[in-house]
Amino acid sequence: MGAHTAHTAHTARSARTAQTETRDLRETAHAAQVRELAAAGVLDDPRWLAAFAAVPRHVFVPYFWTGRGAGHERLWAEDPDPEGRARWLRGVYVDTPLATRLRDGRLVSSSSQPSLMAKMLAALDVRDGDDVLEIGAGTGYNAALLCHRLGEEHVTTVDLDEEITESARAHLAQLGYHPAVVTGDGARGCPARSPFDRIMVTCTLPLIPHAWLGQCRPGARILAPLSTGLIALTVRDPDFAEGNFLHTSAYFVPLRGATAAPPPDPEGVAHGIPYELIENERFQFMLVLTAGVLHPREALDLWRREGRPARERFGVSVSAEGQWSWLDDPQGPYVWPLGEG
Template structure:
């Protein structure tokens, strides 16, 4: 009997914690571009997607889980599930391999995806399944949503979490860089992992006019697909740090920053420029450009994919400042 009373208390706590999270995201302005997302965040229970997660403690991580025999631990787990913070959900040898993104960042990305009724959406990086559930709720049709991840244990867990929340989008185990051709064509593609460049198969699997939103470097770029060989768009204003796409190639070597002024080395926007021009500019050249152009904000940068070529640019895709991205 006691356990059921506690479960009832946890249900009540989950409802109030979820409502508080929705108010917090609302106040942040994250979904101002498309307030319909408020209803999805009110309806989809995040705690079902993070039955356990890890919090950093001195010397490593501590696991919090919803099945703990200790009532206080269960309560801390539940409150943490509705905090507006990213949650580490999978570790391997002490390294983070999967996480549930910060809800306000997810809300902003979903609003910027500009989903409309009937859109077919491909998500790269299934994670816990929470993002796919939000999409399925918003679209009102699970079959419009496809999510892909390389790791079988991640896709299996995502399927289970989604089913627990009453959703059954198509969950595919495979390389996200290859897309999911058998589910194409897509109207929207959203990635929740960082990439060094835009995979060509995504364009080929999109309808003309489709929108792709993906982390690249330490930013988020929103591309409009013209056709199977051409897409272009600008970065959003926000910084974004995501786990790299697994299978997406080796991690880039750190850029040596010796000799640069500290105010540049520590500046988030300068580090964004470094990530974008890796291999195209050395750090000193990047610094001179950054100063000359008035320390540009992210929205002045963009990406163009055309045929075999892919490049980043400042202000104008055909302008004087362009840098090739890795093929």
């Protein structure tokens, strides 16, 4: 064997060894995260445990942005610096949301915190054969988990941004999943693929788009971030849905589209409220939910009088006439309009 041939063979072996080591590191990190989520009690359903074990997050987050000083640093899978690649991989498998798309320094898309995703998927309460609409395609990771659980033919994911849907479609295809990935205004749903048994939303809403109700089968469930919580609505018919918030907090990128509006800033509406209460998650939730209806001092007085109520005591009703939030009872004394749907 000549020197050149020997060098080429050595280089090829070194490349294969590096690829094997990288694959092993990714598999190890993925398995460790699944164990962590299971230990935290968010993967009690063996079917969701199997989905998280089958769908590696790194495929959907080939790069992400992390804040550093006044700017952002991009960590990516193809970084020529081995330490840079290691930081990327470690970051991907931390249980935290990751900024995946910035525009003019503003976050427009992210990969959600895996433990919150697991909680939301469990709360979605899907059954075999259910048709699911996801609002906010993001990286495609959540759609892949749904595909594994239900089959790709039962999954539709929508996003307003064509760059996001193209990227999500490519990530999904890498693992052999081909659900319907639609570029469009999620606030309008996806009538061409309706009716749906479940609608799962991965962006914060100012109110529930009424169009969704008409695209649901009776008894369907809508799970959506609203205020700083997660509302779980049961759809009775095309004109009515109602339900309570879950106990967990939830912070997502705001919905962009026809009914989009930024959620109120609690610090901006809470003039005169003690800082320690602005930082209290339970009160912050109520403050945002009632912004523009109750003065912050009124909200504080009510919150204290009612025993500092947790999120699950609040609910939302959606009808053809409008939308309102309430405490304990939709027909009770504490009801606040959310706006026109």
